[in-house]
Amino acid sequence: MTIEDQDFIMRQVKLMAKGIGVFMSLTSLKELLKLEFSFDDELTDQEIDGIIYLARTEELIDKNILSKKELEEALGVTSERVDQLLNNEASPNGKERDILEQLIEDNQYWMNQDETDL
Structure with missing residues (x-):
C-alpha cells in the first residue's frame, strides 16, 4: 500500500470515528470500518x-x-510528537495507545454530555 493510500484510509477512518463512531462501541466501529474499506490486510x-x-x-x-x-x-x-500523532504523520505505539484509551475512558461522560444536553 502506498503512503498516499494509507494516508487516505487513515483520514477516512478518523472521519468515521469522529462522526458515527461517537455513537458506537469500538468493536462495532472496527467491524463497520472493515466492511466499508475492506482493509483487513x-x-x-x-x-x-x-x-x-x-x-x-x-x-x-x-x-x-x-x-x-x-x-x-x-x-x-x-509537542512535536503530539502534532505528528494528531496530523496522521505517525501512529501511536503500544504505550501511547494504552494511555489514549485510558484518556478516552476517563472522559467518556464529558464527551457525550453535549449530545445528551441537546
Missing part, C-alpha cells in the same frame, strides 16, 4: 485502535476537555 487492529483513539482524543481537545499540553504530559512526549 492493510491495517492491523492496533493501528485501527490507534486511529480511533486519536480521533476521539481530538474530540476531547476540540471540546476543551483536554489541552494539547495535558496530552503531551499524559503521553510523556514532546
Whole structure:
C-alpha cells in the first residue's frame, strides 16, 4: 500500500470515528470500518485502535476537555510528537495507545454530555 493510500484510509477512518463512531462501541466501529474499506490486510487492529483513539482524543481537545499540553504530559512526549500523532504523520505505539484509551475512558461522560444536553 502506498503512503498516499494509507494516508487516505487513515483520514477516512478518523472521519468515521469522529462522526458515527461517537455513537458506537469500538468493536462495532472496527467491524463497520472493515466492511466499508475492506482493509483487513492493510491495517492491523492496533493501528485501527490507534486511529480511533486519536480521533476521539481530538474530540476531547476540540471540546476543551483536554489541552494539547495535558496530552503531551499524559503521553510523556514532546509537542512535536503530539502534532505528528494528531496530523496522521505517525501512529501511536503500544504505550501511547494504552494511555489514549485510558484518556478516552476517563472522559467518556464529558464527551457525550453535549449530545445528551441537546
